[in-house]
Amino acid sequence: MSPLVSIDNVDMRYGGPDGTLAVAGLNMKIAKGDFxxxxxxxxxxxxxLMKLVTGLHIPQSGVVIVAGRQVTEPVSIVGMAFQNxxxxxxxxxxxxxxxxxEIVERHRKRLRRHKREYVEKAEHLLETVGLKGFGSKFPWQLSGGMQQRANLCRALIHEPDLLMLDEPFxxxxxxxxxxxxxxxxDLHAEQGVxxxxxxxxxxxxxxxxxxxxxxxxxxGRIISEHTVPFARPRELSLLYDGAFNDMVQTLHGEIASARAAA
Known part of the structure; x- marks a missing residue:
């Protein structure tokens, strides 16, 4: 089966030919359903990397493929959530x-005629993230954590095949x-996105x-890839497990070495 996301030997530079080289020789493959x-x-x-996958940036060299199509414009099958x-x-x-x-074409055409259906879907998402009954509230009436829960619902409402999370917490x-x-x-387990x-x-x-x-x-380029060995579903008690913390320390050491080599 072809990967959902394929990044092949991508270079991306900001500011023209003499600008900052952000990533070079970037390679990555992500299968459908992966986290x-x-x-x-x-x-x-x-x-x-996130902007390359979503089509917000187009690389100067190399190829980004999402769902079997080369990325040359913003990708509609992607949902995004950011820190803010x-x-x-x-x-x-x-x-x-x-x-x-109102933006994704395949839903925009149906929204007016089937708004009740979409409102029910949004209310189900709100319930899933623990915000049942908060749909009528304005953002200023929500805490930061509640706003981020709503942000996740917004990223999922159009049923994306791929959810990109950039420092969301x-x-x-x-x-x-x-x-x-x-x-x-729980969203990943329930929806398989x-x-x-x-x-x-x-x-x-x-x-x-x-x-x-x-x-x-x-x-940037990928210097290592790790498979996480812990079975799902994972509980917060895992944070105190010795093997869990050993893996965190391994990652910390690799990143420290990467910084030192810069």
Whole structure:
């Protein structure tokens, strides 16, 4: 079976021919249903990788293929969630969640005639992430963690084949962050969506992912890949397991070496 995402020998430079080379010789393959994490030193190109997969950037060389098609424009089968939820303050939580349906062509055509169906789907997602009954609230009435839960619903409402998460929990306190790890864990188990998580938090990567890619310092490339051995479903008690922490330390050592080699 062909991978859902294939990145082959990609170079991406910002600022023209003499600009900053963000990634070079980047290679990665992600199968449908995978949960992958990407870690590495600051500035190594993790967010650039995300933008390449979603079609927000087109590489100067190499090929990015998503769902069998070369990426030459923004990819509609992708949902995205970032560290800042960026919810529109004049729209209710429910209206914010429905926003992608006004943009994704195959849903936009159906939205007016079948709005009740989509509202029910949004309300189910809200219930799934622990926000049942909050659809009528405005963003300013929600905590940061609640906004990020709603942000995940918005990323999933158009039934994407691929969910890209760029440091989605980095601005949250430790307890809220761990709660949302469990939300993402359960969403992945329930929906089977392919997930790529870009994160600085090595505990987060080991707890959530099935495979972890480690990037070099800029220009970024993949220097190692790890299969996470812990069975699913994973409970938060795993964070105190010796083997879990050994894997976190291994990743930490690889990233420290990559920084030193820069």
């Amino acid at each position: 992958c994490a990407v870690v590495g030193p600051s500035g190594c190109g993790k967010s650039t 939820p960026t919810m529109l303050p004049w729209r209710t939580t429910l209206e914010n969640i429905l926003l992608p349906l 980095g601005a949250l306190d430790a307890f809220t962050r761990e709660e949302l790890w469990c939300v993402i864990r 392919t997930i790529v998580l870009v994160t600085h938090d090595l505990r987060e990567s080991v707890f959530l992912a099935d495979r972890i890619f480690v990037m070099s310092a800029r220009p």
